[in-house]
Amino acid sequence: MHKRQSLQRSAGPRGRAARARGAGVRDRARGTMVGMQASAEEILDGLDDAQRRAATSVEGPVRIIACAGAGKTRTITRRIAYACATGAWRPGATLAVTFSVKAANEMRERIAALGVDGVHVATFHSAALAQLREVWNELCEGPFPQLAERRGDLVAQACVRALNREPERRAAHDIEREIDWCKVSLIAPDDYGRVCAATRREPPAQLDVRRFIDVYRQYELEKTARLQIDFNDILLMCAHVLDAFPETAAHIRERIGWLTVDEYQDVSPLQHRLLRGWLGDNRRICVVGDPAQTIYSFAGATSYYLDDFAREFAPLAANIELSRDYRSTPPVVALANRVLSRSPERDGYLRLRAVRGGGPRVTSMIYGTDAEEARAVAAAIRRIVERGGRAADCAVLTRINGQQAVLVRALREAGVPYQVRRDAGWQQSAVADMPPADMSAIDDAAGARAGRATVSTIHASKGLEFKHVFLVGLSDGLMPFHASDDPTTLEEERRVLYVGVTRAEDALHLSYARRMNEESGFVRDVSRFLQ
Numbered sequence: 333m334h335k336r337q338s339l340q341r342s343a344g345p346r347g348r349a350a351r352a353r354g355a356g357v358r359d360r361a362r363g364t365m366v367g368m369q370a371s372a373e374e375i376l377d378g379l380d381d382a383q384r385r386a387a388t389s390v391e392g393p394v395r396i397i398a399c400a401g402a403g404k405t406r407t408i409t410r411r412i413a414y415a416c417a418t419g420a421w422r423p424g425a426t427l428a429v430t431f432s433v434k435a436a437n438e439m440r441e442r443i444a445a446l447g448v449d450g451v452h453v454a455t456f457h458s459a460a461l462a463q464l465r466e467v468w469n470e471l472c473e474g475p476f477p478q479l480a481e482r483r484g485d486l487v488a489q490a491c492v493r494a495l496n497r498e499p500e501r502r503a504a505h506d507i508e509r510e511i512d513w514c515k516v517s518l519i520a521p522d523d524y525g526r527v528c529a530a531t532r533r534e535p536p537a538q539l540d541v542r543r544f545i546d547v548y549r550q551y552e553l554e555k556t557a558r559l560q561i562d563f564n565d566i567l568l569m570c571a572h573v574l575d576a577f578p579e580t581a582a583h584i585r586e587r588i589g590w591l592t593v594d595e596y597q598d599v600s601p602l603q604h605r606l607l608r609g610w611l612g613d614n615r616r617i618c619v620v621g622d623p624a625q626t627i628y629s630f631a632g633a634t635s636y637y638l639d640d641f642a643r644e645f646a647p648l649a650a651n652i653e654l655s656r657d658y659r660s661t662p663p664v665v666a667l668a669n670r671v672l673s674r675s676p677e678r679d680g681y682l683r684l685r686a687v688r689g690g691g692p693r694v695t696s697m698i699y700g701t702d703a704e705e706a707r708a709v710a711a712a713i714r715r716i717v718e719r720g721g722r723a724a725d726c727a728v729l730t731r732i733n734g735q736q737a738v739l740v741r742a743l744r745e746a747g748v749p750y751q752v753r754r755d756a757g758w759q760q761s762a763v764a765d766m767p768p769a770d771m772s773a774i775d776d777a778a779g780a781r782a783g784r785a786t787v788s789t790i791h792a793s794k795g796l797e798f799k800h801v802f803l804v805g806l807s808d809g810l811m812p813f814h815a816s817d818d819p820t821t822l823e824e825e826r827r828v829l830y831v832g833v834t835r836a837e838d839a840l841h842l843s844y845a846r847r848m849n850e851e852s853g854f855v856r857d858v859s860r861f862l863q
Contacts, residue, residue, distance in 0.1 A: 390415040392649030400834035401659025413446040423450030425589030460570035490550035506536035516600035516632035574609030596621035661691025706742035724783025725799035753788035801836035807856035
């Protein structure tokens, strides 16, 4: 057993402070006004000054930069409800779009709890799909195409046609992701070669540019032959309808009088094109985002449109910053700020201001091996449960999926119930609960009370929060992943760590292991972001 050492010094008061988030976070309307129409002033009750300004700025283009834990969802749902309650907006002509079904459901529930009905809240894809289905018979005599459920088959057949061989599983996955990147970046097969030459982008699966283009083309042909569309075709088709069919576009735009876009830092060129199609000449748009939480650039997301919003929609009616963090304790907020303060792009990021008081210091440990680190984390969660805490309040966050197997094994051996969240691609994440057989190691009564700890990649944890967060594997090569020296990639990795840190509400634990296992000769160093 290697001696555990301190990974970094982290100042902060010891002990646990009561979780008092103040008036800026407590949402008295939620769940208490269902079936009642709240007055405009009641809707604004409890908002801080910046949140209130955002909620009452209901005309013209509005940009809201909201840091982690700033009450972003609370603010924009209050804004929508306030605008409808005052008669400034018609609920039936109000659309709010976000990136996940979970986020859309939460926004919808909060607006309804304020007594406002009829507002359309959806993901980009569900909103576009509903619009396409509504107008399809007017534009096309054939049946509406099916959404491809097994895209791996499409990729495999495309490779057989283009390369005369089936791809290995990993290669097929990489090819599928590259096709997705091309589509969200509005890059057609004919343009791919020029893009690679200009950006030094390497095609996936050890293919040269020409061969990938051949696979990309065959993928599209195979999909068309099967009368299928993929996830991104929904947005492409809707954008095309808005561009090419003026009367149909006018009909769609009539139902979008006021548009709110959540997580605007993750908008892709394809989504931006669709948004402009939805708006036409309309300038009644509000975007909400945080450049410091842009962590999907590798998949086509870009904070460019959030940064450029003031120019694109000039003049703005309001440009508001929400920098008060109601989620995390001062020690966690201090670490988050320190991670960003060393960035060459730090002037473009908000500096968080902690609202809560007290909180334990951020702990940090170095372990000998990955297994030792995993056992220590599992034991710590077990102690939290034994002292009356809940496993469901605990999360173990990793940079990549491959780190999770050793952690799952340690949790199982410690008798800690868990669930696993893995990356399933941009804008979507899969939740894989442990199989029933694994429950045999857990006392049923204790498991029911404690819930399940979450093992998740940082990417899949975006938008979530936990009382206790264990950030593991914080060594160069894992954080930043592959220790890239490319400035753009390195900055994205810094933001990934920032997102991981800001998931923590009450307690944050940092760690890494010097070696993968006892046989490994490679010795790791602490992440450069924490040095």
